[in-house]
Amino acid sequence: MTTAELYADFATREARGVSPTYERLAAAVAGDTVIHELLERVPVAKRQPNLLFGVVRLLGGPVGDVGAFHDFTVANWPAIEAELLVRATQTNEAGRCAVLLPVLADLPQPLALLEVGASAGLGLYPDRYSYRYGDHTLGTGGPVLDCDLTGTEPPTRLPEVVWRAGIDLNPLRVTDPADIAWLDALIWPEHQHRRDRLRAAAAIAAADPPELIAGDLVDDLAALAAKAPPGATLVVFLTSVLYQVPDDRRAAFIDLVGTLPGHWISVDLPGAVAPADTLPPAWDDTLHNVVTLDGRPLAWAKGHGQAVRWFG
Missing domain, CATH: 3.40.50 (Rossmann fold)
Known part of the structure; x- marks a missing residue:
């Protein structure tokens, strides 16, 4: 599955009807080739939407505005990448x-x-x-x-x-x-x-x-x-x-x-x-x-x- 497919699938099959914010954001990332290029620097397992969105939120970044998310992710990629590499989706629900x-x-x-x-x-x-x-x-x-x-x-x-x-x-x-x-x-x-x-x-x-x-x-x-x-x-x-x-x-x-x-x-x-x-x-x-x-x-x-x- 490509990065674009991964985020499009997350938007439609996981976030739809559950989180309008993440549905909208994942659909935008699915078409964002700049973020794709950044994500493809890390292992496939570290490209998960839940992991990326969680790391951005942990670092104080915005997820409610697609443009602001893009700008924050690009500007802060070294810090985001470092967190992606050492963290996992440990949702403890x-x-x-x-x-x-x-x-x-x-x-x-x-x-x-x-x-x-x-x-x-x-x-x-x-x-x-x-x-x-x-x-x-x-x-x-x-x-x-x-x-x-x-x-x-x-x-x-x-x-x-x-x-x-x-x-x-x-x-x-x-x-x-x-x-x-x-x-x-x-x-x-x-x-x-x-x-x-x-x-x-x-x-x-x-x-x-x-x-x-x-x-x-x-x-x-x-x-x-x-x-x-x-x-x-x-x-x-x-x-x-x-x-x-x-x-x-x-x-x-x-x-x-x-x-x-x-x-x-x-x-x-x-x-x-x-x-x-x-x-x-x-x-x-x-x-x-x-x-x-x-x-x-x-x-x-x-x-x-x-x-x-x-x-x-």
Whole structure:
């Protein structure tokens, strides 16, 4: 996919109907050959719209005005390039727990949670948040996570979590203002509710920090999983991670995680775990993730956990 195609696809399939600002900006970048030339100086994985837009926002640049964005990006390219090379899209969206909860609630309790690509670990607290699936509510503490759930009954209990740990190439700390600033920069401009949710979830994590290690999803996973307490169901999970992993490492991870005790859950793009041509059609043409349990596809989900459609 060319740089122009990457940004045009983002505008129409990810931002449309979700962020008018990013839809407009991505469509403009799709036709901006000057920015294409700059982006093509960095590796393909570092050209992602979410990453570029987040870095510009982190550095104080404008995203609401197309012309101002172009001028800022060109004038500040050395600083932008330096940030692109050392950062990744570590969006730590607690709302994705609303997608995980129907799976987690059905597994043998209690649970030992291990998140791969954990960022700051906010996905490790599904038992501490509250949920609203239409008229059905669950939980009494933390931020309320709204999710449009169809195709299955909403969960009736929160999971019992007795251990939580995460692994990430560059784990973030909820107690570090610089790390929180990066997580904030990754939230799309209009989404104040997600900013509020980030702060509330970060406060929960800061009060009871998980074990987060800097490591590789293949080389260091088994050692961390071995720390899970006996008598708890180990659940390894990842959300919007595998699509960023090279094919050979992704295959090695899938082989490895299948040998561990317990279960593993993935919420990722079609083809990351389940072959795209084996899946039923999604409910519209925008971008969706696929929810899988132990490699078996269960549902389509929107990227920030705002909707899920069960089919398995």
